[in-house]
Amino acid sequence: MMRDGCLGVAIVSRQVMVIKAARSHTRSDRFLDVYTFVPFGADRVFLATDVPKARITTSDILTIFPPDDIRRTRSPSPGMLELPEDAFTEFNLLSSRTQERYEKLWNAWALSK
Numbered sequence: 001m002m003r004d005g006c007l008g009v010a011i012v013s014r015q016v017m018v019i020k021a022a023r024s025h026t027r028s029d030r031f032l033d034v035y036t037f038v039p040f041g042a043d044r045v046f047l048a049t050d051v052p053k054a055r056i057t058t059s060d061i062l063t064i065f066p067p068d069d070i071r072r073t074r075s076p077s078p079g080m081l082e083l084p085e086d087a088f089t090e091f092n093l094l095s096s097r098t099q100e101r102y103e104k105l106w107n108a109w110a111l112s113k
Helices: 067-072 085-112
Strands: 007-012 015-021 031-039 045-057 061-064 080-082
Touching: 007 031, 007 045, 007 085, 015 045, 015 085, 061 085
Parallel strands: none
Antiparallel strands: 007 015, 007 061, 015 031, 031 045, 045 080
């Protein structure tokens, strides 16, 4: 499913983050060991989180980037990623969709009170 170094987007600790596989995983793996990155500014740059390694379930994955995007991703320094434009656009789209879904859930809950 995810090879060592694969990149994607997942929900980790109720936040949408860029993830990088810490090791290779198979389809039968229920949990994935990943490194987590959060946006830093608006220039496609992501920094490692305070707790950079996490174990997530496969259902938390929103997307896995294609190999071309992974090859075009830069690491200007340790703990930092610079995504290509396509991957950054997809991250922003998934972030906004997730935010909208949370807002709808919150509004529905608030109206039911």
